[in-house]
Amino acid sequence: MSVAILGGGAFGTALAVALSANGPVTLWAREAAPLIATRQSPRLPGVTLPETVTVTGDLAQAVSAETILLSVPMQSLSGLLAQIDDPLTGKALVACCKGIDLATLEGPAALIAHAKPKATAAILTGPSFATDIAHGLPTALTLACASEARGAALQAQLSTATLRLYRSSDVTGAELGGALKNVIAIACGACIGLGLGESARAALMTRGFAEMTRLATRLGARAETLAGLSGFGDLALTCTSDHSRNYRFGRALARGETIDPAVTVEGARTAEAVVALAERLGVDMPIARAVTAIAHDGRPVPQAMQDLLNRPLKEE
Ligand SMILES: NC(=O)C1=CN([C@@H]2O[C@H](COP(=O)(O)OP(=O)(O)OC[C@H]3O[C@@H](n4cnc5c(N)ncnc54)[C@H](OP(=O)(O)O)[C@@H]3O)[C@@H](O)[C@H]2O)C=CC1
């Protein structure tokens, strides 16, 4: 089965390198010329695409593949899908982005399912830095698809010797785990940037995990999915690593450092979407509210942290 990846940034490039171990791969980028010329994405320096990866700027050609991975930032996903006239009947569309769409408050797989109802929507998510995948370091991810049979086929097609996929039918749990952990990672970066210490970060991770589980289960996810790679696994990675852009964003906010708007920080916009979703559903999400306050409302980070500590004492 042929594979195409839409999005020539860090993750799309890394996936193209990894999946080329299984056979030919097509990589589509909106600005394909530099990628064709250099075989390197500026978003993933030092990684050269193998010859078995065909880079194209022709979207119609790319979506002729049977399995299509969508690896653009979450807030760009609906626009990209709208550019594809083809209903993509029978194809597998695998979301590789992490977030919640601000316009619809949907996760990536739900958004794909609504935009292309004649295709099969799935999601590939979990703890994995693009650089690790591209360099062939061992990585385990969740491949979630509502159809058990399509999920099993995708699991086999997209696993490699170093990219180990676990299968799930809980698409909601997988997409929310990946989206929500980025919000908590911003809070953890802010905590460390403010010098509040590692004990405070562990508390934020734990209470953040409670918050993630509360919202996800309210939306029909299984709690055990949140405890898996796509939730707990990715939370652990993203909240503790300098490689994470979300973590670094929170740390920079706390330190008053300049933020580069060209860097993809999914948790910033997703925090806004989460707050809106949680309010609609009556779910308490204090850490997401704090992240929205520091990222968008100009609330100073020390005050936002104090707001969290000042909340009434409660049962765990
Ligand atoms: N990097 C990582 O380690 C991982 C990332 N992810 C997820 O993958 C998704 C993509 O992130 P990542 O690749 O890292 O981000 P990058 O910032 O590295 O790249 C984003 C890419 O998307 C392209 N893009 C943006 N908007 C559009 C659009 N409307 N149409 C077509 N292309 C578009 C950009 O093009 P241009 O360069 O022209 O701006 C760029 O090539 C995110 O949801 C992220 O959470 C998941 C796991 C790991």
Ligand SMILES: O=C(CO)COP(=O)(O)O
């Ligand atoms: O999702 C990721 C790791 O699993 C990448 O994290 P950042 O987007 O924070 O860099």
